[in-house]
Amino acid sequence: MNKTVALFGSTGLIGSEILKLLMKDDDYETINVITRKKVTVKSKKIKNHIIDFTNPDGYKKVIKKGDVVIASIGTTQSKVNFNKTKYRKVDYDILLNIAKVCKSNQASSFCFVSSAGANEKSKNFYLGLKGEIENSITHLALKSCLIFRPSLLLGKRNEFRFGEIIAQKIMPLFSFLMKSNYKPIKAIDVAKSIVKERRKESKATRSIILIYFEIDIITNLLKKTTIKLWF
Template structure:
């Protein structure tokens, strides 16, 4: 039986991932790292109220078998540049370094479509920088998920994403070859794939939306 570490359990992908991990008999404990305690009553779930400004204080908590990292933000939710950088860049790389030192076997990271450490856009650049650092840590198992537009019931409605998803759904039949990766994908599908890459012999590190769909089909 294994212990899962989950960062970002209140998000679109993380919420589905938590539900699936609870149902998964391979895990007898799920540690969720949160700022405020959610209303969860399940014997498998250990809630760790986390000071994300001082992650070193939680080194002993960040021990387990598989780490699933789904934390992310938006410029609207984190308008301060330093805070935005901290959430998108500093927190994931610090968590990754701690998990590696604690001999956590797997690190599964939700990145972004077209992540690139040399991009002029901060969101894409930060995701790309984290990806590069994760590769250098040499986890026994590393998977980087690059979903396109995420479909699901968001707590916060984003008009641009709603329009984008609608347009890309209409265009999906025409998205062939290298364009397959920009097809919208359901957040629940991404969550299922994150568990699947841990439990199966999948060596591919970078998984675009079309790769993620194949794993779960």
């Protein structure tokens, strides 16, 4: 392919794993890594673009026609001092602006990470917001859009999240009692699924939206379920 991929969220739990995979993937010649601060990962493929995420003009200079765009971004309540308005600016506004630039600049596809249980009508703020951004982006009618909905992520973060660490220790012990799409999943498996499914989707001849509920397709430990909406 020798395509160019733009990656938002390369320092996060999933994004960092995606970056490692893309560096080894011969399908991609250039990896445009969009960050707030300079990345330490070194590769001839990587071009680091440091931008202001609140300014969509920064995206327009990076996302080009035919590019693959992957976003694995998000914040936490503690990072924004439990301010829902600030939380929304990251998890909704920034993601929607990226998608809009994908539309205007004719990116070949847009992949982003949402959450299991995402539902615009949910009374839970986090799940409601995830559902809202899913709906807003799908209504843009992008050429191709892939949405991934993992549950609790297993893996080592660069930041300390006390509640999540406890959950990572406890939830796997009771995963056999959970509905399959709410079982904990390794971040590396989510990353592998994104890269693998993006490659499969690129062979499609029509625009498509894929919503993945159970995406541990690498090890086949979970059954994969998708919703396909053809346009």
